[in-house]
Amino acid sequence: MRAAPATALLLTFALAACGGESTPASPATDTPPPPPPAAAATDEAPPTGSLAAREAEAAPSNTINYDCEGTRITLAQEGEGDDARVQFVVDGVTxxxxxxxxxxxxxxxDADGNVFWSHGADEARLTLQGQHERNCARVY
Known part of the structure:
Protein backbone atom coordinates (compact mmCIF):
# COMPACT_ATOMS: atom_id res chain seq x y z
CA MET A 1 0.00 0.00 0.00
CA ARG A 2 2.87 2.24 -0.58
CA ALA A 3 1.37 3.31 -3.89
CA ALA A 4 -1.30 5.48 -2.28
CA PRO A 5 1.14 7.88 -0.53
CA ALA A 6 3.29 8.12 -3.69
CA THR A 7 0.21 8.88 -5.80
CA ALA A 8 -0.91 11.55 -3.32
CA LEU A 9 2.55 13.09 -3.41
CA LEU A 10 2.56 13.15 -7.23
CA LEU A 11 -0.92 14.65 -7.26
CA THR A 12 0.22 17.42 -4.87
CA PHE A 13 3.20 18.26 -7.13
CA ALA A 14 0.96 18.29 -10.20
CA LEU A 15 -1.51 20.68 -8.59
CA ALA A 16 1.28 22.95 -7.42
CA ALA A 17 2.80 23.00 -10.91
CA CYS A 18 -0.56 23.87 -12.46
CA GLY A 19 -0.95 26.89 -10.25
CA GLY A 20 -3.68 25.46 -8.16
CA GLU A 21 -2.56 27.56 -5.23
CA SER A 22 -3.27 31.25 -5.28
CA THR A 23 -0.99 33.80 -3.73
CA PRO A 24 -2.57 35.73 -0.91
CA ALA A 25 -3.43 39.35 -1.71
CA SER A 26 -1.32 41.93 0.03
CA PRO A 27 -3.14 43.60 2.85
CA ALA A 28 -4.57 47.07 2.14
CA THR A 29 -2.72 49.93 3.75
CA ASP A 30 -3.54 53.55 4.35
CA THR A 31 -0.17 54.67 2.97
CA PRO A 32 -0.49 56.50 -0.37
CA PRO A 33 1.69 55.34 -3.25
CA PRO A 34 5.02 57.12 -3.63
CA PRO A 35 5.01 60.20 -5.90
CA PRO A 36 6.30 59.79 -9.47
CA PRO A 37 9.94 60.69 -10.01
CA ALA A 38 10.52 64.40 -10.45
CA ALA A 39 11.03 65.62 -14.00
CA ALA A 40 14.14 67.51 -14.95
CA ALA A 41 14.17 70.89 -13.28
CA THR A 42 12.89 73.43 -15.81
CA ASP A 43 10.76 76.52 -15.67
CA GLU A 44 8.55 75.28 -18.49
CA ALA A 45 5.51 73.08 -18.10
CA PRO A 46 5.37 69.96 -20.26
CA PRO A 47 3.63 70.48 -23.60
CA THR A 48 -0.09 69.80 -23.71
CA GLY A 49 -2.81 70.10 -26.31
CA SER A 50 -2.53 69.98 -30.07
CA LEU A 51 0.60 70.92 -31.99
CA ALA A 52 -1.16 73.99 -33.41
CA ALA A 53 -2.12 75.16 -29.92
CA ARG A 54 1.44 74.71 -28.65
CA GLU A 55 2.85 76.63 -31.63
CA ALA A 56 0.33 79.43 -31.10
CA GLU A 57 1.39 79.71 -27.47
CA ALA A 58 5.05 79.78 -28.49
CA ALA A 59 4.61 82.51 -31.11
CA PRO A 60 5.16 86.04 -29.85
CA SER A 61 1.90 87.91 -29.46
CA ASN A 62 3.19 90.83 -31.52
CA THR A 63 3.46 88.87 -34.78
CA ILE A 64 1.04 88.94 -37.72
CA ASN A 65 1.16 86.73 -40.81
CA TYR A 66 0.49 88.18 -44.26
CA ASP A 67 0.28 86.77 -47.77
CA CYS A 68 1.50 89.42 -50.21
CA GLU A 69 0.56 88.01 -53.61
CA GLY A 70 2.35 84.74 -52.89
CA THR A 71 5.09 86.13 -50.67
CA ARG A 72 4.43 85.06 -47.08
CA ILE A 73 5.79 87.21 -44.28
CA THR A 74 5.51 87.13 -40.51
CA LEU A 75 5.60 90.70 -39.33
CA ALA A 76 6.80 91.52 -35.80
CA GLN A 77 6.03 95.00 -34.49
CA GLU A 78 8.00 96.56 -31.65
CA GLY A 79 7.47 99.83 -29.85
CA GLU A 80 4.63 102.30 -30.10
CA GLY A 81 3.91 105.65 -31.70
CA ASP A 82 6.81 107.36 -33.47
CA ASP A 83 9.27 104.77 -32.07
CA ALA A 84 7.43 101.79 -33.60
CA ARG A 85 9.28 99.44 -35.98
CA VAL A 86 8.42 96.31 -37.92
CA GLN A 87 10.69 93.40 -38.74
CA PHE A 88 10.18 90.56 -41.19
CA VAL A 89 12.20 88.26 -43.43
CA VAL A 90 11.82 88.23 -47.23
CA ASP A 91 13.96 85.97 -49.43
CA GLY A 92 16.37 85.32 -46.56
CA VAL A 93 16.89 89.03 -45.81
CA THR A 94 15.66 90.54 -42.53
CA ASP A 110 13.59 102.57 -45.06
CA ALA A 111 15.89 104.62 -47.28
CA ASP A 112 16.33 101.67 -49.69
CA GLY A 113 12.71 101.82 -50.90
CA ASN A 114 11.29 98.96 -48.78
CA VAL A 115 7.80 99.86 -47.54
CA PHE A 116 5.15 98.07 -45.50
CA TRP A 117 1.90 100.03 -45.23
CA SER A 118 -1.02 98.56 -43.30
CA HIS A 119 -4.60 99.69 -43.91
CA GLY A 120 -6.88 98.41 -41.17
CA ALA A 121 -6.50 95.10 -39.39
CA ASP A 122 -6.43 92.76 -42.41
CA GLU A 123 -5.01 94.62 -45.42
CA ALA A 124 -1.60 96.06 -46.26
CA ARG A 125 0.77 96.79 -49.12
CA LEU A 126 4.37 95.68 -49.47
CA THR A 127 6.94 97.28 -51.74
CA LEU A 128 10.42 95.80 -51.84
CA GLN A 129 13.41 97.66 -53.25
CA GLY A 130 13.16 97.73 -57.05
CA GLN A 131 9.96 95.64 -57.19
CA HIS A 132 6.28 96.35 -57.78
CA GLU A 133 3.82 97.04 -54.96
CA ARG A 134 2.04 93.92 -53.66
CA ASN A 135 -1.36 93.73 -51.98
CA CYS A 136 -1.22 91.83 -48.70
CA ALA A 137 -3.97 90.02 -46.80
CA ARG A 138 -3.67 88.92 -43.21
CA VAL A 139 -3.50 85.17 -42.75
CA TYR A 140 -5.21 83.73 -39.65
Whole structure:
Protein backbone atom coordinates (compact mmCIF):
# COMPACT_ATOMS: atom_id res chain seq x y z
CA MET A 1 0.00 0.00 0.00
CA ARG A 2 2.87 2.24 -0.58
CA ALA A 3 1.37 3.31 -3.89
CA ALA A 4 -1.30 5.48 -2.28
CA PRO A 5 1.14 7.88 -0.53
CA ALA A 6 3.29 8.12 -3.69
CA THR A 7 0.21 8.88 -5.80
CA ALA A 8 -0.91 11.55 -3.32
CA LEU A 9 2.55 13.09 -3.41
CA LEU A 10 2.56 13.15 -7.23
CA LEU A 11 -0.92 14.65 -7.26
CA THR A 12 0.22 17.42 -4.87
CA PHE A 13 3.20 18.26 -7.13
CA ALA A 14 0.96 18.29 -10.20
CA LEU A 15 -1.51 20.68 -8.59
CA ALA A 16 1.28 22.95 -7.42
CA ALA A 17 2.80 23.00 -10.91
CA CYS A 18 -0.56 23.87 -12.46
CA GLY A 19 -0.95 26.89 -10.25
CA GLY A 20 -3.68 25.46 -8.16
CA GLU A 21 -2.56 27.56 -5.23
CA SER A 22 -3.27 31.25 -5.28
CA THR A 23 -0.99 33.80 -3.73
CA PRO A 24 -2.57 35.73 -0.91
CA ALA A 25 -3.43 39.35 -1.71
CA SER A 26 -1.32 41.93 0.03
CA PRO A 27 -3.14 43.60 2.85
CA ALA A 28 -4.57 47.07 2.14
CA THR A 29 -2.72 49.93 3.75
CA ASP A 30 -3.54 53.55 4.35
CA THR A 31 -0.17 54.67 2.97
CA PRO A 32 -0.49 56.50 -0.37
CA PRO A 33 1.69 55.34 -3.25
CA PRO A 34 5.02 57.12 -3.63
CA PRO A 35 5.01 60.20 -5.90
CA PRO A 36 6.30 59.79 -9.47
CA PRO A 37 9.94 60.69 -10.01
CA ALA A 38 10.52 64.40 -10.45
CA ALA A 39 11.03 65.62 -14.00
CA ALA A 40 14.14 67.51 -14.95
CA ALA A 41 14.17 70.89 -13.28
CA THR A 42 12.89 73.43 -15.81
CA ASP A 43 10.76 76.52 -15.67
CA GLU A 44 8.55 75.28 -18.49
CA ALA A 45 5.51 73.08 -18.10
CA PRO A 46 5.37 69.96 -20.26
CA PRO A 47 3.63 70.48 -23.60
CA THR A 48 -0.09 69.80 -23.71
CA GLY A 49 -2.81 70.10 -26.31
CA SER A 50 -2.53 69.98 -30.07
CA LEU A 51 0.60 70.92 -31.99
CA ALA A 52 -1.16 73.99 -33.41
CA ALA A 53 -2.12 75.16 -29.92
CA ARG A 54 1.44 74.71 -28.65
CA GLU A 55 2.85 76.63 -31.63
CA ALA A 56 0.33 79.43 -31.10
CA GLU A 57 1.39 79.71 -27.47
CA ALA A 58 5.05 79.78 -28.49
CA ALA A 59 4.61 82.51 -31.11
CA PRO A 60 5.16 86.04 -29.85
CA SER A 61 1.90 87.91 -29.46
CA ASN A 62 3.19 90.83 -31.52
CA THR A 63 3.46 88.87 -34.78
CA ILE A 64 1.04 88.94 -37.72
CA ASN A 65 1.16 86.73 -40.81
CA TYR A 66 0.49 88.18 -44.26
CA ASP A 67 0.28 86.77 -47.77
CA CYS A 68 1.50 89.42 -50.21
CA GLU A 69 0.56 88.01 -53.61
CA GLY A 70 2.35 84.74 -52.89
CA THR A 71 5.09 86.13 -50.67
CA ARG A 72 4.43 85.06 -47.08
CA ILE A 73 5.79 87.21 -44.28
CA THR A 74 5.51 87.13 -40.51
CA LEU A 75 5.60 90.70 -39.33
CA ALA A 76 6.80 91.52 -35.80
CA GLN A 77 6.03 95.00 -34.49
CA GLU A 78 8.00 96.56 -31.65
CA GLY A 79 7.47 99.83 -29.85
CA GLU A 80 4.63 102.30 -30.10
CA GLY A 81 3.91 105.65 -31.70
CA ASP A 82 6.81 107.36 -33.47
CA ASP A 83 9.27 104.77 -32.07
CA ALA A 84 7.43 101.79 -33.60
CA ARG A 85 9.28 99.44 -35.98
CA VAL A 86 8.42 96.31 -37.92
CA GLN A 87 10.69 93.40 -38.74
CA PHE A 88 10.18 90.56 -41.19
CA VAL A 89 12.20 88.26 -43.43
CA VAL A 90 11.82 88.23 -47.23
CA ASP A 91 13.96 85.97 -49.43
CA GLY A 92 16.37 85.32 -46.56
CA VAL A 93 16.89 89.03 -45.81
CA THR A 94 15.66 90.54 -42.53
CA UNK A 95 14.12 93.97 -43.00
CA UNK A 96 13.83 96.35 -40.05
CA UNK A 97 11.62 99.28 -41.03
CA UNK A 98 11.00 102.33 -38.82
CA UNK A 99 7.62 104.05 -38.69
CA UNK A 100 7.23 107.06 -40.97
CA UNK A 101 4.66 109.84 -40.91
CA UNK A 102 1.41 109.14 -42.78
CA UNK A 103 -2.17 110.37 -42.71
CA UNK A 104 -3.69 106.89 -43.13
CA UNK A 105 -2.83 103.56 -41.58
CA UNK A 106 0.62 102.59 -40.31
CA UNK A 107 3.50 103.08 -42.73
CA UNK A 108 7.01 101.71 -42.22
CA UNK A 109 9.82 102.42 -44.68
CA ASP A 110 13.59 102.57 -45.06
CA ALA A 111 15.89 104.62 -47.28
CA ASP A 112 16.33 101.67 -49.69
CA GLY A 113 12.71 101.82 -50.90
CA ASN A 114 11.29 98.96 -48.78
CA VAL A 115 7.80 99.86 -47.54
CA PHE A 116 5.15 98.07 -45.50
CA TRP A 117 1.90 100.03 -45.23
CA SER A 118 -1.02 98.56 -43.30
CA HIS A 119 -4.60 99.69 -43.91
CA GLY A 120 -6.88 98.41 -41.17
CA ALA A 121 -6.50 95.10 -39.39
CA ASP A 122 -6.43 92.76 -42.41
CA GLU A 123 -5.01 94.62 -45.42
CA ALA A 124 -1.60 96.06 -46.26
CA ARG A 125 0.77 96.79 -49.12
CA LEU A 126 4.37 95.68 -49.47
CA THR A 127 6.94 97.28 -51.74
CA LEU A 128 10.42 95.80 -51.84
CA GLN A 129 13.41 97.66 -53.25
CA GLY A 130 13.16 97.73 -57.05
CA GLN A 131 9.96 95.64 -57.19
CA HIS A 132 6.28 96.35 -57.78
CA GLU A 133 3.82 97.04 -54.96
CA ARG A 134 2.04 93.92 -53.66
CA ASN A 135 -1.36 93.73 -51.98
CA CYS A 136 -1.22 91.83 -48.70
CA ALA A 137 -3.97 90.02 -46.80
CA ARG A 138 -3.67 88.92 -43.21
CA VAL A 139 -3.50 85.17 -42.75
CA TYR A 140 -5.21 83.73 -39.65
Missing amino acids: LDLPRVETTQGDRFA
